[in-house]
Structure formats: C-alpha cells, structure tokens
Amino acid sequence: MLKLRYRFETSSFLQIALARSLAPWLAGHFDLKLESAGPLLSAPELYGFFSRPLLQSELCLHTGLAFQPDPACANLFWWSGGALPAHEWLLQIDELWSMTPGGAEELKKRYPEKPVHYLPPCLELSHWQTDAPLPAELELEPEQRLLLWQSPTSDGMEAVLKAFIPDALKAPDVVLLLQIDAVSDDFEDGLMEQIAALCEEHGIAEMEQLNIHTLIGPLAPEAWLGLLQRTAVLLNPAEPLLVLAARALGKTVLAPVGLLTTQTGVLLWEDDSEANRQVLRQALELTTSALSDLAAFSVELVGPELQERLNRLPALIDLPTRREKAKAERLNRAAAEREGRKQKYSLFHSDYQADEMQSRRAWHARYAEYFKAVRADVLDIGCGSGIFLEILKEMQIPAFGIDPDPDMVDVCQELGLQALAGDERVLADCVENSLGGIHASHIIEHIDGQRAIAMVENALAALAPGGLLLIRTPNWRNQMVRHEGFWLDITHIRPYPLPLLQQVLKDAGFEVTAAGFEEFGWNDTFIVGRKPLSGEKA
Template sequence: MQVRYVFDPDLSQAGGRLARRLIPVLAERLALKAEALGGSLPPAWKDFYELASKPLLNPQVQLFQGPTDQFRPQALLWNVLIEPDRLPAGADEIWVFSAEAAQRLNASNPAELPIKVLPLAAGNLEPAGPLPLELGPGQLLFCSQPSLASLEAVLRAYLPLCADRAELTLVLHLAETEDVEAQLLQLLDQLAAASGISLDVINLETWIGPLEAGAYTALLERAAALLAPAGPMQALEALKLGKPVLGLEYSLLGLSAELTPARLLTALDASPASLARPEPDLLLDLAEAIQHEVERIEREVDFDARAARWRQASERADSGRKQKYSLFHSDYQEPEMQARRQWHLRYAKLFSGVPGDVLDIGCGSGIFLELMRELGMPACGVDPDPDMVEVCKGLGLQALAGDERLLSQWQSESLGGIHASHVIEHVDGSRAIALIENAFRALRPGGKLIVRTPNWRSAEVRHEGFWLDITHIRPYPLPLLQQVFSDAGFEIDQHGFEEFGWKDTYLVGRKPDVSELGSTGGNHGE
C-alpha cells in the first residue's frame, strides 16, 4: 500500500521535529512518500529530497501531521489526521497520542470518526542557538503557543507571583501574528486589574511570529519550567531535559492540567536533581503502531468503491464540457529535451507553491528535474528512452520509462504541476487532447500545466525549422492550444511567445479551485 505522509517542516514546532525522526523509520516499513506543506523543502530538510520526490502513481492513504487549517482531504485516499486540534471536514479517522486528546475530540464528533490512541514519541530538539531576547539572570518560565487561546490560565497563575518574585520573568512565544499584540495587552490589563496588580511589576517578554528552532531550544534550556505546552510531544521534549511541565493533562506522563501560583512556586523551588526523570523513547513502538494501522486500513477499506464514487461525481461535473476536433493520426517518437538550462529556469519557478509534486513529461537527460531539485521542489520525470531514464537515475533524479500516455495511469488529483516542453508536437491531435485532459484530471485544484511548442507564426519555423526534426507530427498554433486548454477545464494564466531562442509558443494553464468551478457553473469551455 502506498502512503503519502504530509507534514509541517517547521522544526520550531514539536510536530516537525517528530516528523524528522519518524519519516525515515516509516520509509523502511511502508511504500511512503514524504510531502512537506508548502511544496518546497526548507534547507534543513534537503536530505529528505529523495523521499519527497518519490513518485506514487496510486497512493491510498494520506497521513497528515500539521496545522489543522491546512489539511486538504483527498477524495481517492483514506485521510488520517495525526494529533489535530479539532475535527475538520473530510477526515476519515484520527490518530492521537493521549486518551485525554481522544476524549476531547470525541466530545465534538457528530460523525463518530474513529479515533485511535498511538504510543507517544518526540523528536530531537535542534542544537541551542542564541537567545532571541535579552533576558536577565533571574528565573524564567516559558510558554510557547500557536495562539492566545490557552494563555489566560498561564497569566492567572503567573501574575500573583510578580510582586514577591521580582527576578522572575515569563517568556511568551506566540506563533500567531494577526492582532495578537493588542489582544495580549488587553488581556493583561483585565487580569492585572482583577488581581489588583500593577503592570509595572510584571516581567513579561514576548516573541510573536515564527521562532528559529535553535532559539526555541535555547529558551527551553534556560527556562525553569514549561507552561501549557501545545501537546504531549512538546511536553515530552521538556521532560527529557528535566524541565517540569505544568498546564497539560496527560496521565501517562503524570501531568496535570492544574496551573496555580502554588504549583508554579513548587516547580521554581525544586532542585534540578529532583526533576531529572528518564522518559522512554517510543519511536519504534509508534512506527510499528502506524504500520499496523495502515495494514488494517488496507484490509478494511473498499478503495475500489471509493474510486467508483469519485468517478461518478467527476463525470457529472464534466458533463457538457468536452467537444470533438478534427484529428490527424501518426506514429511518433519522443525527442530528447534540447532547450538550454536557462530557458527552463523561468518555467521551473512558475511551479513555486503548487499543491503537490511536479511531473516532467519528456524529461530527457534531466535538465528540468535538476533545476527543480536545486529549487527544493519535488519532481519526477517520464521519458520513452530507457537510456535517458538511466541518465536521470544516475544523477539521483526520479524518472520512469514511458511517454505522455503514462499520465493516464496517474491517480486523479494527485499532482501539483505538469511540465511538457516540446512534447505535444510529437503526438497527433487525439493524443494531444488526451494529454491535456489527463493533465486536468491528474492535477489537484490550483495545479498548473505548462506546455511549450514551436512557434508556428515564425516563418523560419514554419518553412524549415519545424521539419528538421523527423519525429515532429504536427504543429499546434497558439489559438488551437488555447481552445483545447479551455475545453479541458483550465484557466489560462499566461500565454504568448518567448523572447529568446526560436521564440517558442508557451501556455500556463491552472486547474480552478472548487469555488471557481462553482462560480462558472461547471462549463469551462466558454
């Protein structure tokens, strides 16, 4: 069974640090592809490029570990969320690391989604870097949260200590940035007034927005305690450093949600030796549990029926959209990619931020794939020449043997982009239409198709240049390609003629999002 593991690569978050440890272990047990949110791999993840660019023609399970608001369900896949903060639409089941999290999610689970409790493991903290704030020599309490939601309890426990503990500082890290500072000041004013405490005696340092992973480690090492962690992974990391954790209910680690001034004082006055406690590392247990759950899904889920329902829905959405063309038929042979490296770079950059991997049809010796690797964007290629496929593999690139017809085997809505440079002129009209329609089917909403082909308006191309390649079948003038793109359902973002070389024709088509499809009534050919 093929598995997509979608993860947040932010190493300042506990989930990102766990993913960095867990993915290589899972890759030894499962046919797994790692997919970073946002598409491109940050520099710290470059050693994961092989797993990130691995082609999966028919994945069946999506494991999603990241911010819940970035979860996008895939209709043909079984969608599993790992440790979400809420239950979003489109999930098929949920995996969490504590009975407390399962109980909290079940309280708002009208669809009765299955919720499984897995063994808890944590990632490795990045090496400590410079402190992001200028801090005094006194004791620190540290709280790192995605938003303001859990801070009131932290401040209610901390403020009563400020008058008698002048050396004590609370450091707040809030990943959320929108209007946070004004809301935090308002909350402080309200709580200080209710407690009869002057704002002048409150030592509070804040860091709003992303925090470097090394800076997070430095603050945690410097802190006397971690308050209200965002989840058990973050708590386990702190416990391994011998830091007390307060404000999180997790019975397996002996943690309580109770957060009071008295508990803070106990933690602050405890000796470091009394806090040291070895915590078991259950990474292998977690990997084994995930493997067993994936095997269970393979046994229990009827993926054929799921695919049939999706095809029926897609056929209804596509009704009335397609039309026929006059076609020419001929055999063809895919050429090697001949365009120069700098010509490809402008098109490679257009795939930045697409919602998935990029497929290079007619990848040749891998010029475009090398550029994608340098840009950190996962990509694989197909080429009918087995020698070219071996050249790509020798360069450490992902490539499969085949021509543009292999696209028909790609799972629907599984790709973020498709690049076809000097391919379409090597096929007849029926295969050209099939290429573009299969591209539309295989792309996720928001995905892009880029096609380049000789410019038939150029007299030099028309009279001689086009026919110097014996494998050319027929030209595709720009107006014809625009019509075929539109009839297939694409919105055309860019089109025209290049300023360099043979001034090739190019088109950039984008598959509309669902909201755009609804606004046009489903007829994209008009």
C-alpha cells in the first residue's frame, strides 16, 4: 500500500470540506497521513489521520500552498481555481490536476512539459448542512436577502458594484456583502469613491440608502459556512467546490464560463457590466431549486479515478534516486553550515540532573502552549506514558511520539495515542520541513555530545520554517541535582548546562526565543529554538 501525505490549509473551509469527504476513502486505499497548516478544530474527526506517524512517503498531494513540495517523493497539486501558485513552486510539482476543464487547459498552456489532468472535486453535502453561526460583525434582519461576493483581494469588486448599485433601491431587502480576505491601506477611500461615482451616474441621492457591507479579513471556517448558508445569491465565486456546494444548498449562483456551469445550472457572469446587471436582476427574481444530481461529484466516482492516478505516478519517477539526492543535499547543507565554526563544545563540559517531577501534568501543560500556533505535526521524543501527547490531543494539535521503551509505546497506543519505538535518531529519517514542533523533555542528558549535536541539527532539517524545538533537561546549577540527583538515574550520560545548549542551538541555525529555569521542583533548564523563516537569519 503506497504511503500518501495529503496537505491542505485549515484556514480554508473549502479545503477542510474536501478533506473531510476524501480522507476516509483515501485511508482505505493508501497509508494516509493528513498534514495541515495549523490545528484542525473544525473537524476533530480527522485527528487520527493527522497524528499518524509517517516518516517517509511515496506521494504528496497538495490542495493548498501551506507546504513546500517534498523533494524526496512524488508531488501532485490539485488546483481548485483562483490565482496560481508561484512559478518556482509549481516547477517542483510532478503532476498538475485541475478541478475544472478550463483550469486544466490553462495549466497545459503554461506547463506543456508537465502531465496535466482534469479531476472534479467531490462533495459530501452533510458537511455543508451543519448549522453554523453568522460572523459576529454581521447583523441581518430575517426578511433580508444576502448577496455575497467573496474574494481573497478586492480585484473584481468594481464589476460587482456596477451590477448591484443601478437597481439597488428597487430591492431594499437585498444586502450586498463584500467579504475580502486582504485589502490595501487605501481600500476604504477607494470603495467610497467608486460607490459615490456610481450613485451619481444612476441618480441615487444618498449613498446611505444602499445596503452595502464589508467584512475584511479571513473568516473562521464556521463563520464562513454560516455566511454561505444565509446567502441567497453567490456572486462570481472563484472555486468550483464553492459553486457546487452553493447550488446543492439551493443558492442562486452567478459564475464565469467554465466553473462547472453546465453541470450545475449556474447563471453566467460575464465581463460586460450591463449583462451582469440584467442577470443579477434575473437572479433576484428566481426561486432556485437545489441541485439534486451530485453523482458526478461523489467520492465513489471521483475516488477511484483519484486512486488510479496516484497509484501509477511512482512508477514514472525514480523515487530511490530522488530520496538519496534529497538526503545528500540536506547533509551537504548541514556540513557547509558546520564548516568554519570556531566554538568547540568541549569548552562547556560539566555535569547535571534527573528527571523525576516532569510526570506532573501541570508542568507539561505550560510547555504545550508553545505549540499552539505551529503549522504541522509535533513530535514528542521520549513520550513515555503519553502525558504530553494527551495534552496536545486535547488542544487538537496533531502529534505523535517516539520512545525507546516498547512498554511505554504500548501504554500510549492503549490510550489511543500515536507512538513508535525509537529514539532521537529517528529525526535523521524525517521528511525535511515536515514537522511543526519537536518536544524533547529529559532526553538530551541520556545521550553523548555528538548525538546531542546531531539531534539538534536533524531537528532543524525536519522542522518547517518557523517550527519550534523545545528541550528540557536537569539544571546543573541546582545543588541537589549536582550533588546527587543527576546520578540517581543510571542511564544519564552527561549534563547540558544552559550556555552549552544556547551555543549548540545557535550554531545549528536556530533562533533562541526562550530559555531559563523552572520555578518549581529542581528548577529544570528549558530552552526553545525557532527555525528561521526563509530569508531570515538566526
């Protein structure tokens, strides 16, 4: 069974809905792991797919841009519409798919050397029918009808205003909502100028007579769903899954040519403002019936075609050579970074403490807070009986653990947690840039200096940009630790004082964002290192 990583963005309700439809089906045909850019609070039933340990994979399916393509496997991008990713990003993709026929044609023109296919989205309607609240900023009267235009930017807004404003006073119960993810600093002034000019052109004395509202900034998935459920007419959407879901919910949709128009009974949105004015007037007078024939977009129909395309791709690519090349490049980069380092770690040799009170849940909880905003899985090295993993699960942060004691692994698995047998050396085999965080509590004192340096360097490679490495270890400055406590654990190798840890992390390329000593117990040492974003220097 091929190993498949399915990567998407949790900020997009559309991508969440697609994953909820596809993941259970894919898990029956592939060794599946989901990866997302942040906690998936709106779909907790997918948590098991997120926290599965999958250290290497043959395939990586991207529906969003939250992750860089993995140089050690076959990468596929399933384009839903809207702006294309950066050219450099797409060059790293092995095969391109589009959710619309028109999008496939565009991709073929731009990238004639790459395989391009049309594959429609799949829709599980129940995910869209769960009652959701409106955004808190929006207040609507029960009799008001909502006309929704949603866009990542304000591009295209003028065409919407030209279609709505001329006849706005004839439909006083209609509210136009412009929901835009990001705008420029002068957006509000420009919007007022456009509205004023159109009011003057069409003899509207007061702009205040118009029911036009704006919501600026990305919406939470639940708020976005609530907005769609309350909408009467959806204007010029960019994504085919949105068109499909809106029509299945009984919404009137005005969309451009090629956006599933023929299958879903969508009214045509054109480049001509007068034509759009007429079709909008028609849309407001229609009583639209919900689209009932969704067979072409069911997972039972889309899934087998998806499976067939995924299964044949590894045979077209020399994966062993690709993996060896990726690993060699990473090792060469690490060697180049070590070259010329003047600091000799032997300057810091001394000795250090034990690991008793860490089992207290409250102590772990404060460190779990560091990982709330990470954009990928958290790995707990030396996970023990799974206390830290349980806390992360409660916070809906995807996580898995490794521990050298098979009995501890069994305990974790009996609790429904994901754990593997192993130690910090597993990091050397992790996919580059794949982890959001690494928690290593009372691990480093069990290994020698060379393994400690390798652990930190391999952690930097495995972490995604912005990812965190958190290390806790006994505090050699504590008298109880130094005189006896450290040596009560027969497996302790050597202590790692805070200055040494700071130097090792900085030399490896981390930015040290927090460090110090706990106020309780034996005042354990802690340090947090952040992998710099692309272009940053530690």
